[in-house]
Every structure is written in C-alpha cells, then in structure tokens.
Amino acid sequence: MTKVIALFIAASVGIFLRWQVTGEFDMNQLLIASLLLIAAPVIYIIFRTVSRRDEQYEPEHSHKPWATSISEKWLTGEKYIFHYGSREASYHRVYYRQWHKVVADLMRTPGLWFLNLKFKFNDPAAVYHVSTAQSDWKNDAYQISKEDESIARISTDVNLKTASRFLEVMHLEMGGRKFTFQAKSIRAHIEVYEGNTLIGEISKGKYGEKLFHPKINSDDEIERAIIMTWIVFTYRFDKYN
Numbered sequence: 001m002t003k004v005i006a007l008f009i010a011a012s013v014g015i016f017l018r019w020q021v022t023g024e025f026d027m028n029q030l031l032i033a034s035l036l037l038i039a040a041p042v043i044y045i046i047f048r049t050v051s052r053r054d055e056q057y058e059p060e061h062s063h064k065p066w067a068t069s070i071s072e073k074w075l076t077g078e079k080y081i082f083h084y085g086s087r088e089a090s091y092h093r094v095y096y097r098q099w100h101k102v103v104a105d106l107m108r109t110p111g112l113w114f115l116n117l118k119f120k121f122n123d124p125a126a127v128y129h130v131s132t133a134q135s136d137w138k139n140d141a142y143q144i145s146k147e148d149e150s151i152a153r154i155s156t157d158v159n160l161k162t163a164s165r166f167l168e169v170m171h172l173e174m175g176g177r178k179f180t181f182q183a184k185s186i187r188a189h190i191e192v193y194e195g196n197t198l199i200g201e202i203s204k205g206k207y208g209e210k211l212f213h214p215k216i217n218s219d220d221e222i223e224r225a226i227i228m229t230w231i232v233f234t235y236r237f238d239k240y241n
Helices: 002-022 027-055 098-106 160-164 220-236
Strands: 066-068 079-083 086-093 117-121 126-133 141-146 149-156 167-174 177-184 190-194 197-204 210-214
Touching: 027 079, 086 220, 117 220, 126 220, 141 220, 149 220, 160 167, 167 220, 177 220, 190 220, 210 220
Parallel strands: none
Antiparallel strands: 066 079, 066 210, 079 086, 086 117, 117 126, 126 141, 141 149, 149 167, 167 177, 177 190, 190 197, 197 210
C-alpha cells in the first residue's frame, strides 16, 4: 500500500515540475496518477483480509507436529503456532516507530528492515522478543531475549558461495550449539541442520500453512529458539509459497 502512495506522490511531483518548467499541464496524467491513490485503500483491505485469515487459522488435522499460517508479513496482527493441533504459541510483528512500518512496506521484502517479533509460548508460559542486532554490512542479525536477557543470536549468511548456489541461509547460535536454516531462493522448502545432520524440515501444507517437521528431540528452550528462527527466516526471506 505504501508503495502505491509513494508512486502517486512521485507522479504528482513530476506532473507539477513539468508544468513549472514547460507550462504544460496534462489533466489526463493527473487523473491516471489519482488511480494509484484510489487503489491504496483497496490494497490495504486485501492486506487486512489476508491478515485475518492468519489470525483465524487452525490446522485441519491434529497430526501435524508444528503448524502456522504466515500469508501476510507487514501488519501486526496476531498469528498462532499449533503443536499437534493444540495452540502452543502466538506471535506478532512489532514496530517501535510508525515510520518504521512505512519503510518496511517500501522494501523489496517486508521483513528486510525493522523486523521485530514478540512470541508468547504456553506450558511453561514465557514471553520472548526477537529484535534486530548489530551485524556486518552484508548480513542481518537478531537477538532472542527472554526477561530482558539475550539467550540466542540469529544471523543471515550472505556470501558469494551461497549466492552462486541461490541459497538463503540463516544461523541460530544458542548455548554453544549452532543450527543452520537453508532454502533455495525459488522454493519454500527449508532444511534445518546441526553441523551436517539434518534435524528438521519446513514445508508448505496442503491448505497453504507452513509446517515444521523436527527429526530430533530437543529441550524446550532449544526447540522454541528453532521455532522462532523458522518464523524469522520466513519473514526475512519472504517465503510465501
């Protein structure tokens, strides 16, 4: 929606400058530009509709290990994570400044800038915050905090090797352990490794939801950090399909 409004402003400025420089004013150009402004609320309604679908999602079957719906990634609506059909956690995006929300929508992918998330897990109840952290110029980093204490670090891994293989890669470091999430840029399927061992896979379900299939047993904190990194990966790399 913000992109459409920005295009309208740019077009209007161009029309005004042309009028100032050449003295020519084309009403048809202004009318065409105005269509962009009319389209903005329509696009917002579509965003809200998709967001409500995420909020109302429940898995069709209870045999799915971990499931969630992330069709919309810009707004701040609540989304839910289910574990074998039972609601295990909720999460939503957080903006600390209103202009952060505007900039996020202008980016190529909605999770590229100002990606902050809040998670609430049940049994045992706990609240976690995923916030942006210091990183080098070519990668992004995030920290997972619990009760204002950093417990894990997430970082992207952009380099010539991953780019040449069309790979999207993200690392989770926690408690001396390192997990790697990777996916082909043209596919939704995500693989999770610890070292060279495949410990989980993330795929698209029959009904469009995202499913995580762990292949090992982990303690609660590690498992929750892996779940949160899965969500961060999906936002950051805009895995829709």
